Amino acid sequence: xxxxxQHYCFCLTRDQMPASDQALLSxxxxxxxxxxxxxxxxxxxxxxxxxxxxxxxxxxxVASEWMKFANLNFAFVDRAPTDIRxxxxxxxxxxxxxxxxxxxxxxxxxxxxxxxxxxxxxDQEVRRVVLHEFGHAIGLIHEHQNPKHGIDWNKPAVIxxxxxxxxxxxxxxxxxxxxxxxxxxxxxxxxxxxxxxxMYPIPKAWTNDGFSAGLNGELSETDKTLVxxxxxx
Numbered sequence: 529x530x531x532x533x534q535h536y537c538f539c540l541t542r543d544q545m546p547a548s549d550q551a552l553l554s555x556x557x558x559x560x561x562x563x564x565x566x567x568x569x570x571x572x573x574x575x576x577x578x579x580x581x582x583x584x585x586x587x588x589x590v591a592s593e594w595m596k597f598a599n600l601n602f603a604f605v606d607r608a609p610t611d612i613r614x615x616x617x618x619x620x621x622x623x624x625x626x627x628x629x630x631x632x633x634x635x636x637x638x639x640x641x642x643x644x645x646x647x648x649x650x651d652q653e654v655r656r657v658v659l660h661e662f663g664h665a666i667g668l669i670h671e672h673q674n675p676k677h678g679i680d681w682n683k684p685a686v687i688x689x690x691x692x693x694x695x696x697x698x699x700x701x702x703x704x705x706x707x708x709x710x711x712x713x714x715x716x717x718x719x720x721x722x723x724x725x726x727m728y729p730i731p732k733a734w735t736n737d738g739f740s741a742g743l744n745g746e747l748s749e750t751d752k753t754l755v756x757x758x759x760x761x
Contacts, residue, residue, distance in 0.1 A: 564627025598759040627667030656745035671727035
């Protein structure tokens with residue numbers, strides 16, 4: 529059975545950006561950790577564009593967990609301009625621009641979206657989604673695109689499952705979202721971490737060597753160690 533990755537989280541890749549934003553980023557490489565890294569100690573300003581106040585508080589509370597490990601400061605404010613702008617556009621997926629690329633997106637466009645979180649969403653789901661998206665916001669890529677000892681995909685199985693419902697992805701979407709690895713020199717990386725908050729759920733049938741990953745909902749020890757080293761105190 530295919531994993532419903534449409535109900536998982538995505539970083540906003542270049543080909544998914546609006547044409548106007550692609551033009552702004554035309555001189556940049558794709559959203560990569562090294563090229564999208566904040567400066568250690570940066571204050572990152574954040575505001576909500578919409579959403580229920582109670583849900584906003586839950587997002588703030590979860591997002592702040594990254595600051596326990598990364599020497600960055602999240603400043604939630606009420607007025608423009610801000611670095612990160614959060615929307616709750618239902619049906620528009622959950623996604624985030626990676627790292628400092630949010631600064632290239634014109635006000636008041638959102639740079640992060642929570643497309644299925646509502647006031648009735650469980651704390652567990654809010655935690656999983658918010659930790660993942662704020663991982664992107666501080667510069668982390670999807671773990672399955674990590675080139676260091678990268679995943680040995682069973683491509684026919686992945687293509688078969690994801691090209692059919694519930695995802696119904698095109699060949700290009702599958703290639704971009706699943707099989708693209710970043711070049712080793714473009715990222716700061718550990719070996720692939722199956723329990724990273726940045727990892728997609730991957731069934732064993734999708735790999736040639738039996739590798740698999742579940743629906744991770746917490747920061748792994750490797751997540752914590754990596755961001756401590758990237759943003760040291």
